[in-house]
Amino acid sequence: MENKAKRITTFMDKGLLRTTELYKYLLETSVYPREAESLKELRALTFTHPWAVMGTAPDAGQFMALILKLINAKKTIEIGVFTGYSLLLTALTIPDDGKITAIDVDRSAYEIGLPVIEKVGVKYKINFIESEALPILDQLLKDPQNRGTFDFAFVDADKVNYTNYHEKLLELLKPGGVVIYDNTLWGGSVAMPEDLVPKGRLSMRSATIEFNNYLAADGRVQISQVPLGDGITMCRRL
Numbered sequence: 001m002e003n004k005a006k007r008i009t010t011f012m013d014k015g016l017l018r019t020t021e022l023y024k025y026l027l028e029t030s031v032y033p034r035e036a037e038s039l040k041e042l043r044a045l046t047f048t049h050p051w052a053v054m055g056t057a058p059d060a061g062q063f064m065a066l067i068l069k070l071i072n073a074k075k076t077i078e079i080g081v082f083t084g085y086s087l088l089l090t091a092l093t094i095p096d097d098g099k100i101t102a103i104d105v106d107r108s109a110y111e112i113g114l115p116v117i118e119k120v121g122v123k124y125k126i127n128f129i130e131s132e133a134l135p136i137l138d139q140l141l142k143d144p145q146n147r148g149t150f151d152f153a154f155v156d157a158d159k160v161n162y163t164n165y166h167e168k169l170l171e172l173l174k175p176g177g178v179v180i181y182d183n184t185l186w187g188g189s190v191a192m193p194e195d196l197v198p199k200g201r202l203s204m205r206s207a208t209i210e211f212n213n214y215l216a217a218d219g220r221v222q223i224s225q226v227p228l229g230d231g232i233t234m235c236r237r238l
Contacts, residue, residue: 031058036092039085042116046083049112056086056156056182057229064154064180065093067234071178073151074098077140079133079165080157080182082106084113090154091122100126101140103133104157134161137168148174156182159204162211166235170220173237184212185231 032040035058046055056064064086068076073094081087081104090100104110107130117123129136140146150172155165162181169179184190186208189197197205212233215223221235 026059031062034062036089038092038116038120039089042083042085042088042113045112045116046085049083049109051082054082056082056089058085060182060229060232061086061089063226063228063232065089067178067180068093068152071151071176073178075150076152076154077101077103077150077169077172078153079103079155081110081128082156083109084117086154086156087126088113088117088120088122090152091117091125092120094125096125098125101136102126102128103131103136104128105130105132133157134164134168137165137172141168141171147171150174151177153177153179154182155179159183159211160207162207163214166215166218170237175237177237179235179237181211181215181233181235183230184208184225184233185227187230190231 035043039058039061043055043058046052049055067073068090074097076090076094076098078087078090078100081102087100087102087110091098094100102110107128110128114123117126148171150169151174153169153173155162155169158165166179166181173179186205187201189201189205190209190212192205194202194205212225215221215233215235218235219238221237223233223235225231225233
C-alpha cells in the first residue's frame with residue numbers, strides 16, 4: 001500500500017499545476033473518465049517500472065489525441081516509446097490504415113505494454129525499431145518518398161538531441177504537419193534560479209532552455225507551449 005501511494009505521489013508531482021488537489025481534479029474530471037480501458041491498463045503496468053515517471057502524462061496524452069484527430073493524422077513517427085502509453089494512444093486514434101514508426105533504444109520497456117497493444121488489436125499499425133533515433137531518421141530521409149509525408153511526430157527521448165530531431169523531422173513532416181516535444185518545462189526548473197535547481201536536473205535544464213529558445217526563434221513553425229504533464233511544445237510546420 002505504501003509503495004502504491006508513493007507511485008501515485010510521484011505521478012502527481014509530474015504535473016506543473018502546483019497543487020496536487022487541482023491536478024487531481026483535472027485528471028478525475030476531464031481525463032480519466034474518457035481514457036480508454038486499455039490505456040488505463042497500460043498506465044497501471046507502467047507504474048510497476050522503476051522509471052514510471054517517464055511515462056506520458058495522461059492529460060498530455062488526451063491533448064495529443066485531440067490534435068491527432070484535428071489534423072486527421074495517418075502517418076506518424078514517435079521517438080521514445082518507453083512502455084508505449086503514447087504509442088497505444090496514437091494507434092487507437094489514427095484510422096485503420098494508419099502507420100506509426102516507433103523508435104526506442106530499449107525494447108524491454110516497450111514489451112511491458114506490448115500485451116495490451118496486442119490485445120486491443122492495433123499492433124499491425126506499429127513498426128517498432130530498436131535503435132537510436134538519428135540513424136533511423138537519416139535512413140528515412142534517404143528515401144524521397146518519405147520527405148514531406150508524415151502528418152505527426154511525438155518526441156520524448158534523448159533531450160539533448162531535440163534540436164537535431166527537429167531539423168530532420170521538419171524535412172519529414174508535410175506542410176501543416178505537427179510535432180509535439182515532451183518535457184519542455186522540465187519540472188518547472190527552466191524558470192528557477194540555477195542555484196535552486198536540484199543537481200540531477202541541471203544539465204537537462206540547460207539543454208531544455210536552449211531548445212525552447214531555439215523553437216521560439218524558428219520561423220518555419222507555429223508553436224504553442226502548453227503546461228500539461230511536464231510541459232509540451234506543439235509545433236506546426238508552415
